[in-house]
Amino acid sequence: MDISQENMKKNLVGDCAQNNVFFQAVQEVLYSISPLLNSDDKYNRYAILERLIVPDRVIKFKISWLDDNNNIRVNTGYRVQFNNALGPYKGGLRFHPSVNEGILKFLAFEQILKNSLTGLPIGGAKGGSDFDPKGKSDFEIMKFCSAFMTELHKYIGPRIDVPAGDIGVGAREIGYLFGEYKKITSSYDGVLTGKPYMFGGSLMRPEATGYGVVYFTQKMLELEKKESLVGKICAVSGAGKVALHVIEKLLQIGAIPVTCSDSRGMIYDRRGVDLPLLKELKLQNRASLERYLEFHPDAKYTPVSDYEDGERAVWNIQCYAAFPCATQNELSEADAKNLITNGCVSVSEGANMPSTHEAIDSFLNHNICFAPAKAANAGGVAVSEFEMSQNASMQRWDFDKIDEKLKLIMEQICKRVALTAKDYGVEGNYVDGANIAGFKKVADAMIAEGI
Ligand code: NDP
Ligand code: 2IT
Numbered sequence: 001m002d003i004s005q006e007n008m009k010k011n012l013v014g015d016c017a018q019n020n021v022f023f024q025a026v027q028e029v030l031y032s033i034s035p036l037l038n039s040d041d042k043y044n045r046y047a048i049l050e051r052l053i054v055p056d057r058v059i060k061f062k063i064s065w066l067d068d069n070n071n072i073r074v075n076t077g078y079r080v081q082f083n084n085a086l087g088p089y090k091g092g093l094r095f096h097p098s099v100n101e102g103i104l105k106f107l108a109f110e111q112i113l114k115n116s117l118t119g120l121p122i123g124g125a126k127g128g129s130d131f132d133p134k135g136k137s138d139f140e141i142m143k144f145c146s147a148f149m150t151e152l153h154k155y156i157g158p159r160i161d162v163p164a165g166d167i168g169v170g171a172r173e174i175g176y177l178f179g180e181y182k183k184i185t186s187s188y189d190g191v192l193t194g195k196p197y198m199f200g201g202s203l204m205r206p207e208a209t210g211y212g213v214v215y216f217t218q219k220m221l222e223l224e225k226k227e228s229l230v231g232k233i234c235a236v237s238g239a240g241k242v243a244l245h246v247i248e249k250l251l252q253i254g255a256i257p258v259t260c261s262d263s264r265g266m267i268y269d270r271r272g273v274d275l276p277l278l279k280e281l282k283l284q285n286r287a288s289l290e291r292y293l294e295f296h297p298d299a300k301y302t303p304v305s306d307y308e309d310g311e312r313a314v315w316n317i318q319c320y321a322a323f324p325c326a327t328q329n330e331l332s333e334a335d336a337k338n339l340i341t342n343g344c345v346s347v348s349e350g351a352n353m354p355s356t357h358e359a360i361d362s363f364l365n366h367n368i369c370f371a372p373a374k375a376a377n378a379g380g381v382a383v384s385e386f387e388m389s390q391n392a393s394m395q396r397w398d399f400d401k402i403d404e405k406l407k408l409i410m411e412q413i414c415k416r417v418a419l420t421a422k423d424y425g426v427e428g429n430y431v432d433g434a435n436i437a438g439f440k441k442v443a444d445a446m447i448a449e450g451i
Contacts, residue, residue, distance in 0.1 A: 014102075016102070017102075018100045018101055018102030018103070019102040019105070020102065021102055021103055021106040021328055021329070021353070022102050022103075022105040022106040022109065024106070024329075024353070024356075024357065025106040025109050025110055025353060026053050026109060027357075028357065028360075028431070028435065029109075029113065029435045029439060030049070032431060032432040032434075032435030032436060032439075033435055033436055033439050035424045035425065035426075035432075035436070036424065036436050036439065036440060037049075042447060043443055043447075046443075046446070046447045046451070048443045048446060048447070051446065051451075052083065052112075052439075052442065052443065052446070053109070055080050055081065055082040055083075055105060055108065055109075056081050056082060056083060056084065056089075057080075057081050058078065058079075058080050058081075058101060058104075058105070059078065059079040059080075059081070059127075059155055060076065060077070060078050060101070061076070061077045061078075061151040061152075062074060062075075062076065062077070062151075063075045063076070063077045063129060063131070063144065063147045063148050063151065064147060065140075065143045065144045065146075065147040066143055067136075067140055067143075068137050068139060068140055073144075075129050075130055075131040075144070076129060076130055077127070077128070077129045077148050077151060077152065078099070078101060078104050078127050078128060078129070079125065079126075079127035079152060079155055079156070079161070079163070080101070080104045080105055080107075080108040080125060080126050080127060081108075081125045081155070081161055082105070082108040082109055082111070082112055082123070082124045082125055082126075083112045083123050083124050083442060083446075084123035084124075085123060085442050085445040085446045085449060086115065086116055086121055086122060086123050086441065086442060086445055087115075087120070087121035087122040087123050088121075088122065088123060088157075088158070088159050088160055088161055088162055089123045089124065089125035089160065089161035089162070090111070090115055090122035090123060090124065090125060090161070090162050090164075090381060090384065090385070091107065091108055091111040091115075091124055091125040091126040091127070091163070091164070091166075091381070092107075092126060092127075092128075092163065092164045092165050092166030092169065092194075093126075093127045093128045093129075093163045093164070093165065093166055093169045093173075093177075094107070094126070094127075094128035094129075094166040094167045094168060094169065095128055095129050095131045095132070095133050095167070095168035095169050095173065096128070096130070096132065096167050096168050097130055097131075097132040098130070099128045099129055099130045100130070103328070104126045104127060104128060105126075106328070106352075106353065107126040107166070107352055108124055108125050108126035109124065110124075110352055110353065110373065110374050111124035111125060111126055111381070112124030112438075112442055113374050113434070113435065113438030113439060113442065114373070114374040114375070114377070114378045114381060114438065115378075115381055116437075116438040116439075116441045116442045117374060117375055117378055117413050117416070117417070117434060117437060117438045118378050118381060118382045118385065118409060118413065119409070119412065119413075120382060120385040121385075122162075122381065122384075122385050125161055125163070126166070127152070127163055128166065128168075128169070129144075129148060131144055131148075131168075132168075133168045133173075134286075138172075141172065141173060141176065142176045145173055145176035145177045145180060146176065146179075146180040148177065149176075149177050149180035149181050149184070150180065150184065152177075153180070153181050153184050153185060156181075156191055156192075157189065157191060158189045158190050158191050158388070158391070158392070162190070162191060162192065162193060162384070162388060163177075163191075163192050163193075164192060164193040164194045164380075164381070164384050165194040165241070167240065167327065169194075170194070170206075170241055171194060171195070171196045171201065171206065174192050174193075174194045174195050174196070174201075175195065175196050175199075177192055178191070178192050178195055178199065189391075190387065190388055190390075190391025190392065193205065193384035193385075193387040193388060194206075194384065194387070195387070200387070200390075200391050201387065202383055202384075202386055202387035202390055202397070202402065203396075203397070203398065203399045203402055204383055204399055204402040204403060204406065205380075205383050205384065205387060206241060206245065207245045207248065207249075208245075208379045208380045208382065208383035208384075208402075208406055209241065209242045209245065209350065209377050209379050209380030210241070210242050210243070210244065210245025210246040210247070210248065210249060210325070210350065210379075211245055211246075211248075211249045211379060211403070211406060212376070212377065212378065212379015212380065212382070212383075212406055212409075212410045213242070213246050213249075213323060213325070213348050213349075213350045213371075213376050213377055213379065214229070214246060214249040214250060214253065214348075215249075215379065215406065215407045215410035215411065216348060216371055216375065216376045216379075216410045216411075216413065216414050217229065217321065217323075217346060217348045217371060217376070218253070219410065219411045219414040219415070220346070220348075220369050220371050220414055220418075220430065221345075221346060221369060223414065223415070223418050224369050224428065226345055226346065226369060227320075227345075229250065229253060229254075229255040229320070229321055230253060230254040230255060231254060231255070231256070232255050232256065232319075232320035232321060233255075233256050233258055233317075233318065233319045233320055234250050234255050234256060234257045234258065234319055234320065234321045234322070234323060235257075235258065235259045235314055235315065235317045235319040235321075235322045235323070235339075235344075236250075236257050236259055236260050236273075236314075236322075236323045236325055236350075237259070237260070237261045237266070237312065237314045237315075237323070237324050237325055237326045237330060237331075237351075237354075238260065238261060238262070238324070238325035238326035238327075238350070238351065239260045239261060239262045239278060239281075239282045239289055239326075240262075240282065240325070240326070241283075242325040242350045242351065242377065242380075243260055243323075243325035243326065243350065244260075244275070244278060244279060244282065244283065246323050246325055246350050247260065247273060247275055247278070248275055250323075251272070251275060255321070256272045257272060257273055257323075258270055258271075258272060258273060258317060258319070259273070259314045259317055259319075260273055260278060260289065260314075261289070261312070261313075261314045261326060262282070262288065262289045262326075263304070263326075264288050264289065264290070264303060264304055265288075265289055265290060265301055265302055265303040265304055265306075265313075266289070266301070266302050266312070266313050266314045267289050267292045267299055267300070267301055268299065268300040268302070268313075268314075268317060269292075269296055269299035269300075270299075274292070274295065274296060277292065277295055277296075278292070289301065290303070308334075310332050310334045311332065311334045311335055311338065312330060312331070312332075312335055315331060315335035315336075315338050315339050316335075316338045316342070317342070318342040318343060319339070319342065319343075319344055320343070320344065320345055320346070321344065321345065321346040321347070321348065322339055322344050322346070322347045322348070323347075323348050323349075323350050324347070324349055324350060324351055324354035324355065325350030325351050325354075326351055326354065327351055327354065328351065328352060328353045328354060329353065329354065329355075329356050330351065330354045331347075331354050331355040331356065331359050332356055332358070332359055333356060333358035333359050333361075333362055335359060336355070336358070336359035336360075336362040336363055337362060339368075340362065340363070340366050340368065344368065345368065345369060346368065346369040346370075346371070347363055347368055347369070347370050347371070348370075348371040348376045349371060349372055349373035349376050349377060350373070350376065350377050351373065351377070352373045352374075352377070353373055354373065360372075360431060364429060364431070367428070369428075369430075370430055370431065371414075371430055372430055372431045372434050372435075374434050374435075374438060375413050375414070375417050375430060375433075375434040375438075378409075378410070378413055379406050379409065379410055382406060382409045382410075383402060383406055386402055386405065416433075416437050417430050417433035417434045417437055418430065418433060419433075420432075420433040420434075420436050420437040421433030421436075424436055
């Protein structure tokens with residue numbers, strides 16, 4: 001199959017502009033797996049590509065809710081149940097005004113291969129809404145979550161589809177969603193992960209994605225015979241659940257994270273960012289990062305309006321390692337060139353698909369250690385699966401046990417990705433290694449399960 005054909009985009013992933021990010025995600029995988037496809041005709045005979053890139057179903061629904069002024073508001077909700085060859089559909093919910101079907105298809109598609117890489121029995125899904133949580137009261141969030149679950153509950157279940165958090169959805173939202181599910185079904189199921197600890201959430205789920213990214217990076221640097229992160233300057237983007245826990249783990253191991261960013265601007269604090277302050281500003285008060293300067297006037301704040309065209313200020317800082325942890329396509333080719341020129345040795349994706357195709361090519365061409373999202377940020381969904389296991393067996397595991405299991409899983413993913421790349425003649429290319437290893441397991445399961 002000629003994967004560069006415009007036809008492929010039209011026929012297989014759809015022609016509308018919304019599908020651009022989905023096409024980007026699919027195209028990367030198709031390029032990576034061509035050596036595997038060429039080595040074994042069975043994937044062709046069983047039409048695995050055609051079957052894998054079409055979601056099992058896309059559920060789209062209306063959400064009507066009442067704001068604090070008693071105005072009726074209407075949003076659109078989605079759940080993309082993409083593939084359940086390896087286990088129940090599993091993946092987060094995103095609440096952000098940019099959400100549309102194409103973005104959720106890209107995220108759900110990535111989730112299939114990510115979940116496969118964990119080695120755990122979970123399939124791929126994603127959902128969410130174009131609802132904007134910013135500026136909403138706690139009661140509005142609660143009412144929206146209840147209305148969302150009124151529709152979503154029909155399609156999920158602990159052995160069917162288990163949603164979790166993503167951008168704009170954290171423990172508060174999961175708590176309201178869980179409460180509504182319980183009310184409607186009268187069933188105390190572990191039907192969502194990322195729940196608050198008091199009603200079945202797993203210890204370490206909030207930290208898991210960020211910590212996992214750092215564990216993966218440590219292993220990758222060791223395998224690639226590079227210096228460790230200890231004492232090294234790190235650039236991090238984002239200031240949400242993933243970014244703050246990357247920063248936390250970096251500080252714990254003696255690295256020096258000097259940046260973070262949100263949708264309005266970025267902070268550069270050359271002595272190392274003040275994590276307790278960031279948590280208070282972003283996780284507790286949902287405030288703008290600019291307020292960091294009230295406590296550290298010598299730090300530098302750059303608003304988005306001052307960014308150079310096509311560049312993000314956070315990637316123009318001299319650093320040993322970079323951790324994009326905000327959102328998709330936040331790191332352009334120009335940003336990649338800035339990082340490379342400034343001596344960056346390693347890039348690990350905490351967000352899903354934060355680097356453009358061109359940026360990734362630049363990194364690979366310059367032998368930068370590049371950890372792609374579906375491998376590097378798989379720790380979050382892995383600990384979600386631990387939460388499912390704990391709920392199913394009515395048990396609770398302690399923090400150290402989960403941390404140990406998370407670290408082991410991240411190291412195993414890293415080693416398998418590196419080994420797969422070597423086996424297929426692209427040693428050091430973790431993008432191809434992750435795509436081939438993730439795809440192969442799902443594809444073989446699909447073949448074994450019949451059409
Ligand atoms: P949060 O909502 O907690 O934080 C997102 C952060 O990114 C915020 O600082 C937000 O800024 C910033 N951001 C969001 N959209 C944009 C944008 N369009 N431009 C610039 N900045 C933006 O989300 P998470 O930390 O949970 O998720 C971050 C990324 O990690 C996403 O790509 C997500 O898919 C991925 N991910 C999340 C996992 C998880 O367990 N939560 C697991 C694996 C991947 P502001 O505060 O101004 O909104
Ligand atoms: O992108 C992701 O892996 C997540 N948002 C977490 C999914 C999950 O089910 O924990």
